[in-house]
Amino acid sequence: MFMRKPITWLSISLIYLLSPNAQALESITLQSETVSQSITLDGTVEAIRSSTVAAQTAGTVSAVYYDVDDRVEPGAILLQISDSEQQARLEQVQAAARAAQATLKDAEQSFIRIQGIYKKQLASQSQYDQSKNHLDASKASYGQAMAALKEAEKQVSYTKVIAPYGGVVTERHIELGEVVAPGSLLMSGIDLEYLRVNVDLPQRFAAGVRQHQLAEILLPDNQVIPAKNLTVFPYADAQTHNFKVRIELPKSQAGLYPGMMVKVSVPVASEQSLMIPQQALIIRSELRAVYLLNEQGEPKLRQVRTGASAAGKIEILSGLQAGDRIALDPNQALKQINAARSPSDA
Numbered sequence: 001m002f003m004r005k006p007i008t009w010l011s012i013s014l015i016y017l018l019s020p021n022a023q024a025l026e027s028i029t030l031q032s033e034t035v036s037q038s039i040t041l042d043g044t045v046e047a048i049r050s051s052t053v054a055a056q057t058a059g060t061v062s063a064v065y066y067d068v069d070d071r072v073e074p075g076a077i078l079l080q081i082s083d084s085e086q087q088a089r090l091e092q093v094q095a096a097a098r099a100a101q102a103t104l105k106d107a108e109q110s111f112i113r114i115q116g117i118y119k120k121q122l123a124s125q126s127q128y129d130q131s132k133n134h135l136d137a138s139k140a141s142y143g144q145a146m147a148a149l150k151e152a153e154k155q156v157s158y159t160k161v162i163a164p165y166g167g168v169v170t171e172r173h174i175e176l177g178e179v180v181a182p183g184s185l186l187m188s189g190i191d192l193e194y195l196r197v198n199v200d201l202p203q204r205f206a207a208g209v210r211q212h213q214l215a216e217i218l219l220p221d222n223q224v225i226p227a228k229n230l231t232v233f234p235y236a237d238a239q240t241h242n243f244k245v246r247i248e249l250p251k252s253q254a255g256l257y258p259g260m261m262v263k264v265s266v267p268v269a270s271e272q273s274l275m276i277p278q279q280a281l282i283i284r285s286e287l288r289a290v291y292l293l294n295e296q297g298e299p300k301l302r303q304v305r306t307g308a309s310a311a312g313k314i315e316i317l318s319g320l321q322a323g324d325r326i327a328l329d330p331n332q333a334l335k336q337i338n339a340a341r342s343p344s345d346a
Contacts, residue, residue, distance in 0.1 A: 025336060026328045027293055030320060033275050036212070036267035039205060043197040043217070043247070043264040045256050047190035049165055052173075053078065055180040057086060057158035064176050066169050066187070074166040078187055081180065083159035090152040093145065100138070100145035107131075107138035167191040195249045195256055197227075199264050200242040206232060208268035215247050218263040219255060226250075273307070274316040281306065281314055282330045291333035293325040298340075299333035302326075 063080035066072055114131040117123040171188040174180060197217060201209060209215075215227040229248040236243050247264065249256065256262070281304075282289045288306050291299035304319030320326070327333040 025293070025297065025299065025332055027325045028277065028280070028328055030274055030276065030316075030322055030324045030326065032272040032322050034270055035273045035275065035315070036214075037269040037271060038265045038267045040218070041199045041201065041264045041266060043199040043262050045195055045197055045249075045258055045260040045262060047167075047192065047258045048194040048196050048248070049167070049191035050170075050189070050258075051164065052171075052188040053161055053164070053186045054182075055081065055158075055161070055184040055186055056182055057081060057155050058181045059083065059085065059159060059179070061174050061176055061178050061180060064172070064174070066172075068169050068172055070169050072163045072167055072169060072189060074163060076163045076166075078161045078163055078169075079174070081159040081161070083156055086152070086156045086159055090149075090156055093148040093152040097142075097145040097149045100142040104135075104138040104142040107135040111135045161186055163189070165191050166193070190258055192257070193252045195253060195258065197247040197249065197262060197264060199245045199247070199266075200237075200240065201232070201245045201266070203236055203241050203243060205266070205268045206236075206243045209245065209266055212267045214267050215245075216265045217247070217249065217256075218265055221255075223255070225253060225256075274320055274322065275313040276316055276320075276326065277328060278309060278312055278314050280326055280328050280330065290320070291327040291330055292320070293327060299327050299336060 059081040061079060062082045064078075065076070065080075066078055072078065111131045111134070114123055114128055118125075118128040167189045169187055169189045173185040173187065180186070209230070210232050213230050215230050217225040217227065219225065227247045228250050231246045231248075233244040233246070245266070276290065280290055282291075282301075287303065289301050289303045292302040293299055302319055305317045307315035307317045309315070
């Protein structure tokens with residue numbers, strides 16, 4: 001189904017027409033307007049950030065602080081894994097690091113002494129080389145010990161599972177007391193602040209959508225949300241031949257949640273059309289008409305055929321042309337017609 005929406009509003013000149021037997025009529029002179037031709041598609045809301053947190057160390061789940069549907073702040077501790085083994089390993093590598101540091105300090109002091117004696121030619125080349133090699137080996141051992149210390153500290157930090165961003169917990173994969181290993185799934189969550197809408201676009205409209213880069217999300221309460229960003233995938237589905245379109249929504253958009261279905265209006269082309277205010281249109285069953293004003297300002301009923309409506313205006317497909325003047329208030333026009341009738345006409 002096609003819809004046409006105004007792109008540019010043309011200025012409306014209000015004319016007050018007076019005749020001896022009539023009151024002033026407010027009117028409008030019609031001009032062609034550039035309108036966009038749109039299609040309405042079904043879209044599905046999804047979270048941009050949706051992830052599952054996995055364990056990075058082994059242990060027993062000792063505490064769980066959040067459950068499904070709970071809101072989580074960024075950096076919050078989701079759960080605790082027992083850290084007795086990690087702490088024991090950390091103490092071991094801390095001791096090894098201290099020993100390596102002491103060995104390195106002793107090797108540095110020994111090398112400084114040998115170097116001074118060697119310069120005075122009181123020590124042999126082999127003594128100098130032996131001291132230098134011992135210093136190099138001590139440096140390597142110390143570097144290895146510090147790397148092991150960092151790894152042990154990291155393993156301890158992994159026992160506290162941190163939320164990567166704020167959001168809502170959608171699924172809990174573990175229970176209190178359960179044993180986990182690296183890679184075990186722990187919790188899944190989504191961020192409700194950043195959402196997008198996915199739609200399937202027929203391939204015949206892909207070029208127009210890429211050109212306009214515009215879209216609107218239509219909510220059930222008639223609220224219209226302009227798209228923040230629009231991406232047309234560079235390939236089509238091999239079976240349906242539709243292009244996937246991803247539409248980003250403004251941050252923290254109220255009234256939308258992942259999994260909802262919404263209507264999406266996407267402009268695909270532009271054309272010139274006559275648009276009139278909806279207040280000027282007379283609707284009587286199947287009749288669609290307006291009061292057309294002649295050169296003397298006299299209203300005459302003119303039947304028209306209408307098209308799409310948007311933003312308080314409706315498209316005229318036939319019955320009027322650019323330059324015509326119509327009454328904005330049909331009731332006032334009818335009153336003028338009745339007032340102009342002679343008693344014999346009544």
